Amino acid sequence: MTSWECAIEGDGRTFDRVEDLIVHQATDHPRVECKVCGTVLPDGYFAIRHAFEEHSRAEYVRAYDATAREVRKRESVKETIESEADLRDVVDRLEGGSGAV
Numbered sequence: 001m002t003s004w005e006c007a008i009e010g011d012g013r014t015f016d017r018v019e020d021l022i023v024h025q026a027t028d029h030p031r032v033e034c035k036v037c038g039t040v041l042p043d044g045y046f047a048i049r050h051a052f053e054e055h056s057r058a059e060y061v062r063a064y065d066a067t068a069r070e071v072r073k074r075e076s077v078k079e080t081i082e083s084e085a086d087l088r089d090v091v092d093r094l095e096g097g098s099g100a101v
Contacts, residue, residue, distance in 0.1 A: 008025060011029070019085055025046070027094070048077055
């Protein structure tokens, strides 16, 4: 079984299900402000998803002073999570518990 580790601020907490990790990131960590557009959103997966669906790579690189390696790492995290997670379950849990994302 794959273990999913929260990498936010060196949290290191692990989860058996990726959905549990995403809910943890959205509810147990402070929200962050997108440096490109100012939108405030949950840290972790949702912040990565926002960055790469709402903005270009160039905007991300400029705003976050990111290297190509950092961009590829975050794109890989996004792709891996999206291939494994039941995002409908995550959204349902967040809307039922601590509000919409």
